[in-house]
Amino acid sequence: MKKIVSILAILITVPALATDITNSSDCDNTTLGTYSAPVDMEAKWTANTINLQWYDDANDSTPTNTTCQYSSTIALPSQPTKPGYNFAGWQLRQATTFDLSTLAEYINSGGNAWISRSVPTNEYNNGNPMCRNGYSEDGTCSDAIFSDLDNGEWKVPFDYGTVRGVALCSSTNGTYATTGTPDETGTGTTQYCWCKASGFAEPNSSTYTNVASPSWVFNYDNGNADGCAYRCARDCAYYVIDYSAFRRAVYGITE
Numbered sequence: 001m002k003k004i005v006s007i008l009a010i011l012i013t014v015p016a017l018a019t020d021i022t023n024s025s026d027c028d029n030t031t032l033g034t035y036s037a038p039v040d041m042e043a044k045w046t047a048n049t050i051n052l053q054w055y056d057d058a059n060d061s062t063p064t065n066t067t068c069q070y071s072s073t074i075a076l077p078s079q080p081t082k083p084g085y086n087f088a089g090w091q092l093r094q095a096t097t098f099d100l101s102t103l104a105e106y107i108n109s110g111g112n113a114w115i116s117r118s119v120p121t122n123e124y125n126n127g128n129p130m131c132r133n134g135y136s137e138d139g140t141c142s143d144a145i146f147s148d149l150d151n152g153e154w155k156v157p158f159d160y161g162t163v164r165g166v167a168l169c170s171s172t173n174g175t176y177a178t179t180g181t182p183d184e185t186g187t188g189t190t191q192y193c194w195c196k197a198s199g200f201a202e203p204n205s206s207t208y209t210n211v212a213s214p215s216w217v218f219n220y221d222n223g224n225a226d227g228c229a230y231r232c233a234r235d236c237a238y239y240v241i242d243y244s245a246f247r248r249a250v251y252g253i254t255e
Helices: 100-106 225-242 244-251
Strands: 049-054 064-069 115-118 130-133 136-138 153-158 161-170 192-201 209-211 216-221
Touching: 100 244, 115 225, 153 225, 161 225, 161 244, 192 225, 192 244, 216 225, 216 244, 225 244
Parallel strands: none
Antiparallel strands: 049 064, 115 130, 115 153, 130 136, 153 161, 161 192, 192 209, 192 216
8 A cells, every 4th residue: 555645844934134224225125034014123233432541640641541332341450559649549530622723823734644434335345444544545444543543533643733533424514614513313315524623632642632612514515425424534634634724614713
């Protein structure tokens, strides 16, 4: 007697999980893992790196530099010693600021280099950070000259010190070399490039002082969000080094 064996094939569908969805990702099955069903989306976050400076004393001008990741534990440096005193812990130091407008007499001085780290979308450099020293591009950001920059930051070394800042791709338009209040939420068509100074370091120093009363200054309309993400940080540094009118606005010099 011949036996007939029936095999029931059970097809199990496991939804694929998409990662790194950006503004340029397509609304299709490859990206979302479905043709019609509702899709739950969850924001992907990366903690900011915060630069820390530890001063052993009020007169200490050479701090110990470390970093920490936001919301993580701070690794304390070695405990300092001072004859006649017991160490009682660390406290926040009164922040000092530098007024860039005091550099008015140097406003026509050209800088020595323009250095930046941008945050391109997948359309450029596969979404990886792009670092530049002038027109020279470093797709790995491995050179030591970029080590103190976060994504979207720039710096320009001058003979009188180094000015560093941040770039912003906003949905708010503006007027060239004019301050304004751009939208910083990252929503909409973020094609408009804005620049702002954030710190100043004395010549031959890597210690930055926060800039007093920094303002966003409009640079240009890139035409699309991808291009702005790729170029804005570089162009902030480029315009600060090469165009005195733009540099004047970034420094807060009104006369």
